[in-house]
Amino acid sequence: MSFNDLISGALTTTGQVRNEPVQARSSERIGALLDAASAVVAEVGIERLTTAMVAERAGASIGTVYRYFPDRIAVLSAMSLRGFERFLRKSVDNLEAASPSTIDGVFDCLIDASVEMHRTEPGYTSIRLSDQIALPEVEGGTTSARVAGPLAAILTDELGVVDDDLVNRLDIALTIADALIVRAFISAPRGDEAAIAATRAVVGSYLGSSVHA
Amino acid sequence: MSFNDLISGALTTTGQVRNEPVQARSSERIGALLDAASAVVAEVGIERLTTAMVAERAGASIGTVYRYFPDRIAVLSAMSLRGFERFLRKSVDNLEAASPSTIDGVFDCLIDASVEMHRTEPGYTSIRLSDQIALPEVEGGTTSARVAGPLAAILTDELGVVDDDLVNRLDIALTIADALIVRAFISAPRGDEAAIAATRAVVGSYLGSSVHA
């Protein structure tokens, strides 16, 4: 049990490509298609993304898009999933680099990872917002719920946190963090620094008052 | 200045019907169309709502839908706006009935109103989630931002709250409340009672630690 288990624990969904690619170039194609989709979302928004735009920007044909994704929404879902994976990867990297000894420290790593995602990944903020409902195909419950379980195990194991309702409290803390970070990126494209700082403060305060090590 | 000013303060947008109805039956039609849209959203989600579904369920023809709304997204925007209006109305009713003397009391009224909206209005949860991004046409910034301003004025005026950063803190509190209530309705269709109670506690705790009367 280590920080790295966060990834395997939170990633239960397999992915929603139509046919698993066999040749190497396919994986690149899928990546290129998702990059294109991400850029298109950042430009025109989720609602106005067309499969033709994605294909053209990726230098592929319409048919290729539909070879890998069953429909338009699946492209968005896959974008969402890849973003989630990257967020987890960044989180684990941060955790292993910082080796935090408090829950606040752990959340700082997660918040940093999330902020970086919003900064580097075009369209991530849009996707994050529509996640649950506009994309009901994304299975496995809320993002926060998927992270809360494995995170609780890690906290108990690594930091010796004892709390009979830890999963629930983590879920709440993650939901709050997510909402406030998105808020920071709605009010400013590069993320409102004061709002990000406020996120850390609020989450820290919540965890401090309810979770004890 | 009274609780009732919350409505006029937060509702700056005028509405997006194409032609203001002249005859009485028109208003009923619009209501019926929005009811139908709400039901469709609850059933198939925002992405898969088609104008034909809305028309059929409202017992109207396609043409009638387009007589009142310029396009598909406008139907969703109008749904969102009507929901927001109803939320404000309920909030003011609750506030006038309870005459709260603390900020916590005020937020209890707002939370009650929000919970009731999620319970009674099919599709409200979906619309609430996609608010900002999937419907960029909804002007005036975040819901929380639109409420925070007028609410701050009321709190200062009615309860004598003094806080130089009140608007910002209210925005945060409203964002948290919104996210946690939506969370409660994602995990259970009728709203998870424990999660709703947790929402009250978290928001109360945040306001208590940061806003002083």
Add this chain to the structure above:
DNA sequence: CTGTCGATGATCGAGTTCCGTTCGGTGACG
């Protein structure tokens, strides 16, 4: 080791279907 060959994966894009939107005609109100 190299070149050929067949099988299967990958790509393409014209064609089909479905959905958003328009518009001219018909009925209802006042």
Add this chain to the structure above:
DNA sequence: CGTCACCGAACGGAACTCGATCATCGACAG
């Protein structure tokens, strides 16, 4: 009888399909 409300066939464009074509790779002979 003029205006308002309503309808639904028709249009355009976007989602999605499918058979044809090209690329890759292992097998096998020379």
